[in-house]
Amino acid sequence: MGVSVIVFALVQLVPGDPIRLALGTRFDQETYDALLERSGLDQPLVQQYFNWAGRALTGDLGVSFRSGETVTSLIAERLPATLTLAFASIVVALAIAIPLGTVSALRPRSLVDRFATVISQFGISVPDFWMAIVLILVFAGTLGWLPSGGYVPLSEDPLGWLQRLILPALVTGTVSGSVITRFVRSSVLEALGSDHVRTAQAKGLRTRQVFGWHVLRNALLPLVTVTGVQLAYLLSGVVVVEIVFSWPGLGQLALQAVQARDYPVLQGAILLFAVVFLVINLVVDVLYTAIDPRIRR
Amino acid sequence: MTGQPLPEPAASPTATDAGVPSTSRPPRPRWRETLGLLLRNPTAAGSALVLLGIVLMAIFDESIAPSGANQISVEDRLQAPSWEHPFGTDDLGRDILSRVILGAGVSLRVGFLAVGIALLIGTVIGLLAGYYGRWVDDVLMRFMDMLFAFPAVLLAIAILAVRGPGSGNTALAIGIVYVPIFARVTRASVLGVREEVYVRASRSVGASDLRLLTRHVLPNAAPPIIVQTSISLAFAVLAEAALSFLGLGTQPPNPSWGLMLAEGRGYIDLAWWLAFFPGMAIFLTVLCFNLLGDGLRDVLDPRQRTLMAGGGR
Numbered sequence: 001m002g003v004s005v006i007v008f009a010l011v012q013l014v015p016g017d018p019i020r021l022a023l024g025t026r027f028d029q030e031t032y033d034a035l036l037e038r039s040g041l042d043q044p045l046v047q048q049y050f051n052w053a054g055r056a057l058t059g060d061l062g063v064s065f066r067s068g069e070t071v072t073s074l075i076a077e078r079l080p081a082t083l084t085l086a087f088a089s090i091v092v093a094l095a096i097a098i099p100l101g102t103v104s105a106l107r108p109r110s111l112v113d114r115f116a117t118v119i120s121q122f123g124i125s126v127p128d129f130w131m132a133i134v135l136i137l138v139f140a141g142t143l144g145w146l147p148s149g150g151y152v153p154l155s156e157d158p159l160g161w162l163q164r165l166i167l168p169a170l171v172t173g174t175v176s177g178s179v180i181t182r183f184v185r186s187s188v189l190e191a192l193g194s195d196h197v198r199t200a201q202a203k204g205l206r207t208r209q210v211f212g213w214h215v216l217r218n219a220l221l222p223l224v225t226v227t228g229v230q231l232a233y234l235l236s237g238v239v240v241v242e243i244v245f246s247w248p249g250l251g252q253l254a255l256q257a258v259q260a261r262d263y264p265v266l267q268g269a270i271l272l273f274a275v276v277f278l279v280i281n282l283v284v285d286v287l288y289t290a291i292d293p294r295i296r297r
Numbered sequence: 298m299t300g301q302p303l304p305e306p307a308a309s310p311t312a313t314d315a316g317v318p319s320t321s322r323p324p325r326p327r328w329r330e331t332l333g334l335l336l337r338n339p340t341a342a343g344s345a346l347v348l349l350g351i352v353l354m355a356i357f358d359e360s361i362a363p364s365g366a367n368q369i370s371v372e373d374r375l376q377a378p379s380w381e382h383p384f385g386t387d388d389l390g391r392d393i394l395s396r397v398i399l400g401a402g403v404s405l406r407v408g409f410l411a412v413g414i415a416l417l418i419g420t421v422i423g424l425l426a427g428y429y430g431r432w433v434d435d436v437l438m439r440f441m442d443m444l445f446a447f448p449a450v451l452l453a454i455a456i457l458a459v460r461g462p463g464s465g466n467t468a469l470a471i472g473i474v475y476v477p478i479f480a481r482v483t484r485a486s487v488l489g490v491r492e493e494v495y496v497r498a499s500r501s502v503g504a505s506d507l508r509l510l511t512r513h514v515l516p517n518a519a520p521p522i523i524v525q526t527s528i529s530l531a532f533a534v535l536a537e538a539a540l541s542f543l544g545l546g547t548q549p550p551n552p553s554w555g556l557m558l559a560e561g562r563g564y565i566d567l568a569w570w571l572a573f574f575p576g577m578a579i580f581l582t583v584l585c586f587n588l589l590g591d592g593l594r595d596v597l598d599p600r601q602r603t604l605m606a607g608g609g610r
Contacts, residue, residue, distance in 0.1 A: 125531065125584035127538055130558055130576035137565050236448035240539045244562070254451055255543065258458040270455065274446045 004056065007270045008049050056271065062264035071268035074253065081151050082249035085172065085242075086234040088165050092173025093180055093230060098223075100177075101184025105192065116181060123178025132171045132244040139167060149246035168245045172238050176230040183226040184219065191218040220291050228284035235280075236273035334596045341592020344585040351582055355402040364392045378570055385570035387560065393570060396552040397578050403553045404582065407468045407546070408533040414472025416526055419479020424510055424518075426480065427487025438484065441477040449474045453536060457545045464553075467546040471536045475529050482525045486518035493517070520597035527590035531583045538579045554579045 043051070052062065061071035096119075104116035140148035146167055152160045191197060192215055200210045239251030250269055257265035336342045354361060370390035378385045384393035426437040444452070456470035490496065496513050504512075540546035541555030549556060554575040561571030 121584065121587060125535075125580055125587050127535055127555075127558075127576060127579045127583070129539060129542055130572070130579065133558070133562055133565055133572050133576070137569055141566050233448065236451060239450050239454070240542060243543065251451070255454060258454055261458075266455070266458075270447065270451060273448050273451060277446045277448070 004053050004271060005049070007267055007274065008052060052267065056268075061268035061271070064262055064265050066260050066262045066265070071264045074265060075250065075268055075272060078248055078250045078253050080153065081247055082235060082251070084151075084154075084161075084165065085168055085238065085247060085249060086231060088169035089172040089176060089234050089238075090227065090231055092169050093177035094227065096174065096177030097180035097184050101181045102188050104181075105185045105188035108189065113185075116185065120178040120181040123174045123181075126175070128171050128175050128238075129240040129244050131174070132167070132241055135167050135171060136244070149244070151246075151248050164245075168241055168247055171241055172234055176234060180223070180226050180230060183222050187219040187222040188215060191215045194218065217291065221288065224284055224287050224291065228280045228287075232277045232280045235276050331596055335592055338592045338595065340588050341595075344588040344592065347581065347585045348589065351401055351585070352405065354398055355405045358399045358402050361398055364395045377568070384574040385568065387557075387568075387571050388564060393557075393574050396557060397554070397574055400552040400554045400557060400575065400578065401582075403464060403547050403551060404534050404537055404555075404579070407464050407471070407537040408530050410465075410468035411471035411475065411533040411537070412526055412529045414469065415475035415479050415529060416522070418472075419476045420483045420515075420522060422476070423480040423483025423485075424487055424515060427484040427518075428491055428506070428510060428514060434484070437480070441480045444473075445477040445481075450536070450539065453540060454543070454545060457540065462545045462548055464547050464551075467537055467540050470540070471533050474536070475533070478529065479522065479525060482521050483518065486521045487514055490514050490517045524590055524594040524597060527586055527593055531586035531590065534579065534586065535583050 055062065059072060061075070063070055064074060067074070100116045100119065104110075104113035107113055136148045139146045146163050147160075148167075150164055152164060154161045197210060197214050200214045236251065238249070239255055241247070242249045242252045243255070250272070254266060254269040254273075256262070257269060335345070370386070373382070373386050373390035376382055376386040376390075382392050382394065384397060386392055387396070422437050422441065426434040447455075453467075453470040453474050456473060457466055460466040460469065491514060496509060499509055499513055537546055537553070538555030538558065541553040542559045544556075544559065547553030547556050549560075557575035558572050558579075561568070561573075561575065564571050
């Protein structure tokens, strides 16, 4: 509820007349009035909010001022690309973070640990759009191995889908993976130093048992949290990478909506992102109780 | 909750100290000692040195830059790095090195301003929420949670859509986005401090809330906030670059690193140096702020290591 009020208010504050913008430079007053009435923009703001929120609850997010399509269909159109990139990135991120973080925690201050620190520091500090440009230059330009951008659905061309997915997923996955690596390292280190692990070792359990049952299980909790946060970020925040790779995702849709003052689309997109964030938090909480039964109390 | 400094002599530090055994007061971070420890860490010291260089470069930009930021020279367009133009020239023949130097000022100004806004508002909110608890905490932190539920970049984009593009608005947008992070860090730190013996002792001798907050709570809750400031500076520089890259931040012909990257993107096949050097400048600055943040954390607040690793990205 609070989120929806903020979304609505924020978007209303955007200056510029959306109807004028949608109609272009040549229009008559009659068309203008008709469109104003049809879009409901002539009604008081409070009423506009309740109209919008009421419809949003039933899944009707309105109609785009610009294209005339429903916002729901515009979002549905972009959703596969966004979901594909987000989940591919999380796979890349975890593939980097879990081995790197674990190994560096097992051998603190070793060469591997130092390497992991350098890699994660690099990933956290590098501007993702710059990394994207450099990768395009190397892999699409110089080597010519991969296409420089675009998106094709998996069902149409599986190979083309994979080829176009690799570079963007590598960029966003490296950034998220770097953040996750630090969490994995510190949580594994913390679990390794805890009393129950020492007890398990003293009991004579095999290293694999100690590690699998006592260390990893305890290190999993922070990992789930940070992976949830990163997934929420990937589902919403990779606007710039989407632009560089011409990836037709939701971030690009939201940016275009800002530029075109397309209120309904912008409201719909931001509301969806906020809901995604809340849902992911809920899922993380549910996973918590599954991993750590003590929380169920 | 008077908000006024209390006039009674009981509130003076001597009187407060007299009521409490001196051992109950935690060791406050001493600045000289902290600086010494920080400089003993080679990574943090090196980062601080590089940042100092970048700040000096931003201050003395016009006297160091070999040419003006917008000095166009068509016959020199798209020249590869050479002795004359160490970073090459762009499509209008402008010297990239000069533009990178002049861009430092823009990036750092926006970064410092943004973090300043977030620090000021976020710390006050976190301080009030953590200290007063109950409904004050509920109202303030629920509002912060709501703000936090928006994707950072999109929230900044939406604010810029409302306020219009430009450096000042970019700083404001990034600042607002980071307010909840500072509020959370401050609140968590205040919660750990507010029930300490020295705070209770000071309260029992009649110190006002304002005095308690400014003299006892805030100074002792400061270390995580300082660490967060350094890390947030890194992200603010990154965010400024991203927003300028999208055309919403700094406007041409001003040399912002993000904007230069966007301009260079179109020439990536022809002239890699257009995008490479501004990108390196962003990377180096962000890396140094992050490394300095890590160093500060080790010195000031080792417990926070796991909690804050990764910041707001």
